[in-house]
């Protein structure tokens with residue numbers, strides 16, 4: 648069974664801890680002591696609020712479900728310790744300098760940085776963009792206003808521009824756009840909308856290239872404890888972990 652260290656004991660952390668069937672959560676880390684203790688009790692792990700102490704535990708992979716800042720603070724140390732890292736807050740990698748350094752560290756350490764598909768689908772074959780760059784790569788995301796901590800009486804566009812700029816303004820809401828760009832090999836265009844009539848987090852992906860064109864619409868159920876995070880994101884991590892040691896690899 649894969650032994651994991653869980654970095655972040657919020658909404659996604661809780662779902663992972665309560666569905667840990669093909670994995671063993673050894674240790675959990677959060678800046679808030681009560682959250683770490685509560686989650687540790689759920690999955691019989693040990694709780695930590697001190698990162699260095701957390702890293703002394705016996706796990707082979709760290710699952711980050713915390714924040715863009717957490718990836719920046721701890722990503723390098725995880726890789727240098729000889730562990731892989733699953734990064735859900737992939738927005739951290741929108742910063743070219745940081746991403747290149749992290750990839751260099753991973754290469755030197757012989758480890759992997761794994762970006763799950765998270766709250767969208769289609770990342771597998773969007774990687775064809777690395778071979779044949781797409782002419783269009785657009786993510787249109789629509790969320791209930793409360794997800795972004797705002798109120799609105801009508802459908803409103805709150806951001807239009809590039810993913811690497813959008814993530815600076817909305818680090819808890821648009822990690823998906825950065826993942827999309829990392830897969831396709833170019834920064835994605837983003838439209839971020841709030842809609843008081845929206846009951847789901849909707850991600851629409853538009854791609855056009857030499858291969859033809861793609862339209863994907865994902866209508867995600869918000870997570871029980873954090874409406875800005877779709878439930879699919881936690882399922883995506885659980886699936887990634889379940890397949891880590893499977894010799895049969897499906898998808899590009």
Ligand SMILES: NC(=O)C1=CN([C@@H]2O[C@H](COP(=O)(O)OP(=O)(O)OC[C@H]3O[C@@H](n4cnc5c(N)ncnc54)[C@H](OP(=O)(O)O)[C@@H]3O)[C@@H](O)[C@H]2O)C=CC1
Pocket residue numbers: 654655656657658659660676677678679682712713714715716717720735736737764765766767818819820821822823826870872873875876877880
């Ligand atoms: N790529 C994708 O498709 C998706 C990415 N995400 C991202 O995944 C992450 C986790 O989501 P979710 O579980 O819903 O978020 P939550 O806010 O519910 O949980 C995150 C937890 O991590 C803690 N935390 C934040 N920063 C640090 C840090 N530096 N060190 C230790 N603990 C920290 C938070 O504490 P505090 O509350 O005090 O900040 C909180 O307890 C978010 O960044 C989210 O944006 C989510 C969905 C999809």
Ligand SMILES: O=C([O-])CC(=O)C(=O)O
Pocket residue numbers: 766818819820821822823824848867875876877878880
């Ligand atoms: O990408 C993110 O940060 C979160 C998101 O949009 C979702 O969960 O639907």
